[in-house]
Amino acid sequence: MARKASGAEAGEAGRRHRLPLPKVMTVAELHERFGTDENCLEHLRKVRWGEGLERFACPACGHVKGWWLGKRKLVECGACHHQTSVTAGTIFHRLRSPLHKWFWAIYQISQDKKDIAALELAKQIRVGYQTAWTMLHKLRTAMRSRDQRYVLQGLVEVDECYVGGQADDGTTGRGASNKTAVAVAVELRADGRPGRVAMQSMERPDTHSLRKFAESKIEKGATLKTDGWGAYASVAKSGYQHKAIVTGSGKQAVQKFPWVHTFISNMKRMLLGTYHSVSPKHLDRYLAEFDYRGNRRWQEASLFERLILAAVGAKPITCRQLITGAS
Ligand SMILES: [Zn+2]
Known part of the structure; x- marks a missing residue:
């Protein structure tokens, strides 16, 4: 039989209820939300440009109004009619692996204190070692470009x-x-x-x-x-x-x-x-x-979302640049 909570415990629970800690996404939740490329792309679109494309700016002319071509998964500029894909100009640019595999890699790399080696990732998502290695290193360049926005102080x-x-x-x-x-x-x-x-x-x-x-x-x-x-x-x-x-x-x-x-x-x-x-x-x-x-290190629960944001905000990088150490 469940023990009745003491006053102190009830107070503790009450405080927890008012301030729920964000939870780390489970593997099941990841599959449910991002198991298909379509869901992943939709998520990237919102992260990059906002729900109603309010953060969109045409890469060709800079115009800020565009519309979503749902079937083709492109945004068309309202001024010059240039069409932009959600992944263009990000680290997902011209990606070779399905997007949901990228999301899995991001999930793995965002698990606090659980670094993932390329060989392990390759096995998990059934890609070649080189592909997994490239994915992880592209994500690391995104992390770097995010951190370059800050300097140490004091x-x-x-x-x-x-x-x-x-x-x-x-x-x-x-x-x-x-x-x-x-x-x-x-x-x-x-x-x-x-x-x-x-x-x-x-x-x-x-x-x-x-x-x-x-x-x-x-x-x-x-x-x-x-x-x-x-x-x-x-x-x-x-x-x-x-x-x-x-x-x-x-x-x-x-x-x-x-x-x-x-x-x-x-x-x-x-x-x-x-x-x-x-x-x-x-x-x-x-x-x-x-x-x-x-x-x-205190933001474990939001690391996945943060890393998606970093990946969308980082410039594309080629495999060649990665392998030669040019970046
Ligand atoms: Zn334009």
């Missing part, structure tokens, strides 16, 4: 680390052989908790690369909290405040820079756990995925 821990190469051979620190240098920045909020995170590979760990990283990811005027390495003092001169903390042992560095080290070890675990060997030319896209997830 107090920001900055450090570098080294990933890839051979299995860890014990070489650590600046100039470690065989490895790719990665710059890492984490915002520190007033309550001592971490805010946004940004990571990017560097050709070499030097002042020039670190400055480029800082200028693209951190707002000018912010305070860089770094170790005592001279390169950071030089970077700070290009418009930042600087708080240098000299650390001795590795253990001390972890204590003085707890968040940057937490994110670094989580990122390395992701690379080892899911993406066994990551080529340096593709590393930045994996880092973009890591940042994207990290920056939305």
Whole structure:
């Protein structure tokens, strides 16, 4: 027999009722809502242009009125009669796989803390490995372009680390052989908790690369909290405040820079756990995925919708650009 809720529990339940937490979509719900290409396309149309095409702008002439040609799944411009497909100019541009398979990939990649490798996705949606790999990397470029709209502000821990190469051979620190240098920045909020995170590979760990990283990811005027390495003092001169903390042992560095080290070890675990060997030319896209997830770590339930929005807003990218590492 069910126990009667105590006053406190009833109050708790009442509060929950007034403020329902958004639920993560189940696999069954995904199939029901997005099991067909037609449903997926309809959803993309609404996300991109709004229910009544109120956000439509003709790519040919810029006119903002158009009408939906339902049968042909195109919008026709009211001025120049140019016809635009829902997927044109997005990462779904000229897609080769059915849209519902893309939605499945987005669902998988948006599951918090459950990274998906291309091989696993290929099995799930019955496509070739290369197709699954391309889908995931296109989604990672969409994540990156979404995050490029933000810069880190306030107090920001900055450090570098080294990933890839051979299995860890014990070489650590600046100039470690065989490895790719990665710059890492984490915002520190007033309550001592971490805010946004940004990571990017560097050709070499030097002042020039670190400055480029800082200028693209951190707002000018912010305070860089770094170790005592001279390169950071030089970077700070290009418009930042600087708080240098000299650390001795590795253990001390972890204590003085707890968040940057937490994110670094989580990122390395992701690379080892899911993406066994990551080529340096593709590393930045994996880092973009890591940042994207990290920056939305409290928004698990809405990650699927957010990623659809990111995919619709990102520029198309070709397989060739992905494979050659041009993007
Ligand atoms: Zn037009």
